[in-house]
Amino acid sequence: MFNATFTAPDLTTFCRLDELGLEVTGQHVTARRAVLECRVTDADDWCHNCGGRGLVRDTVIRGLAHEPFGWRPTVLRVRLRRYRCVECGHVWRQSMDRAAEPRARLSRRGVRWALEAIVCQHLTVARVAEGLAVAWDTANDAIIAEGRRVLIDDPSRFDQVTVLGVDEHCWRHTRAGDKFVTVIIDLTPVAAGTGPARLLDMVEGRSKQVFKRWLAARPAAWRAGVEVVAMDGFTGFKTAAAEELPDAAAVMDPFHVVRLAGEAVDKCRQRVQQATMGHRGRRGDPLYQARRTLLTGADLLTDKQVTRLEDLFGDQNHVEVEATWGIYQRLVQAYRCKDRTLGRHLMASVxxxxxxxxxxxxxxxxxxxxxxxxxxxxxxNFFDRPGTSNGPTEALNGRLEHLRGSALGFRNLTHYIARCLLEAGGFRPRLHPQIG
Known part of the structure; x- marks a missing residue:
């Protein structure tokens, strides 16, 4: 019985080809791929030189990889008319700029799908190329070119940045060349509570001069708008920020402060272990057994851990470890204090x-x-500026580590930076302006 809710199937609408100015005229579907015969809806039969009427001369077919449906690669065979002007004899081909870039192998919808797969689904280029049934280089070139157009080469991505995060990142683990890059993060959304942090840029090398040159290359008005720079304990970043952003407040990240105190506890424990036992920590040694307990916050200790520490500190040989552990706990409690004014006072006293x-x-x-x-x-400064932390920078570093692992490593730094900006630059794919 007729049901008004349903209509006859329309492949043009289903495959979203009407947005590309195409219309499906036939199909050939196999288990491995779907081939759609298409034509351009715009006749485009007026001469581009004199404006005269054109007569159809012949047709040519252009193949495009389209977004897959159900992971079955979809190929468009677009039949294009070629016209000859009756006035001047000029020959031209129907325009299909709405469907694809000139000489492109992917439709605009195919490029959009590839970007969404890379950015949102975190797929590899190899998996995207398989879904499009194209070569790896073809998929990669299309993704990078579109990414540069809509994000990397967009100067507005540096706008309204008031809180910066800076850290180092190891982009490869080979001996050849510089293994480290300087990562600059926009922490403004985190500080304002409006969204996650995003990657601004990556620069080869890790030094004061690298960060200083990057800051110096930014416009003076942009540098004047930066209010806070969150960083770790590396003095090179601190000096560069002080010279190029004299009005910005530097914030040393709590994670790195606590880690410095934790390293002091570990080194003290190891030194006392050697002095009292004459060897490195072994199973059964009290100090070695308590190595993780010593780095646990006092308010998180279980009864068993409290007893272990009481027995450990009952030995006079462990007085130095107890003193170092006490300072570590005071630092942790200062950061965990809900009252920031009180927390600042506690940190200053420590x-x-x-x-x-x-x-x-x-x-x-x-x-x-x-x-x-x-x-x-x-x-x-951390206590005076709520929400300012280099923690999101470390989180983005983790995302970049995952990207490098899923791609089984990178050899080209330029390519790696482009992929990282797509992965963590706050980019969300959108339609080409001609599509809507």
Missing amino acids: IDAIATGVPAELTELVRLGHTLKRRAIDVL
Whole structure:
């Protein structure tokens, strides 16, 4: 019985070819691929030179890889008319700019699908090329070219950046060439609570000069708009930011501050282990058994862990470990304090306590005190600027590690930077302007 809810099948609409100015005239579907015969809906039969009427001379067929349906590659065989002008004799071919770029092997819908697969589904180029039934180079070139057009070469992606994050990133693990790049992150959405962080740029090398040159290349008005720079303990980034962004506040990330204190606890434990036992930690050694417990926040300790620490600190040989552990816990509690004013006061008191007056025997605390005293303003700035942290930068680094692993490594840095910007640059594919 007729049901008004359903209509006759229309491949043109189903395959979204009407947006490309194409109309399906036939199909050939096999288990491995679907081939759609198409024609251009716009006649385009007026001479491009004199405006005279054109007569059909012959037809040519252009093949395009289209977005797959059900992971069955879809190929478009577009039949194009060629005209000859009755006035001047000029010969031209029907335009299909709405469907594809000149000389392109992929339709605009195919390129959009490829971008969505790379950016949103985190597929590899090899898997995308398989879905489109094209060569790896063809798919990769199309993705990178479209990515550059809509994102990488778009100057507006640097607009309204007020909070920066900077870190280093290892992009390859081979001995040839520089393995590290400097990663610049836009933390403005995180600080404002409007969205996730996004990758702004990557520059080869990791040094003060690398970051300084990148900042110097930005317009003066842009640099004046940057209010905060979040970073780790590397002094090169700190110096570059101070020279190029004198009005911006530097914030040393809590993760790196706690990690420095945790490293002090570990090194102190290892030193005392060697002094008391004469060897590295082994199974059954009290200090070795407590290595993870020592790095656990005091408010998260179980009863068993509390007992283990009480027995450990009951030994007079472990006094230095206990003192270092106490400073580590005070740093952790300062960051966990819900009242930022109180947390800032607690952090300042810890820095003052270990900056001077620490016994020389506690070499780890002495070194930690010198570091925190030198970067005290950067450490305390965190409490004055809620939401400012280099944590999202570390998270994006993790996403880039996953990208490199899924691609089984990269050999070309330019290609790697382009893929990283597509992966973490805040890009969301959109239709070509001619499509709508």
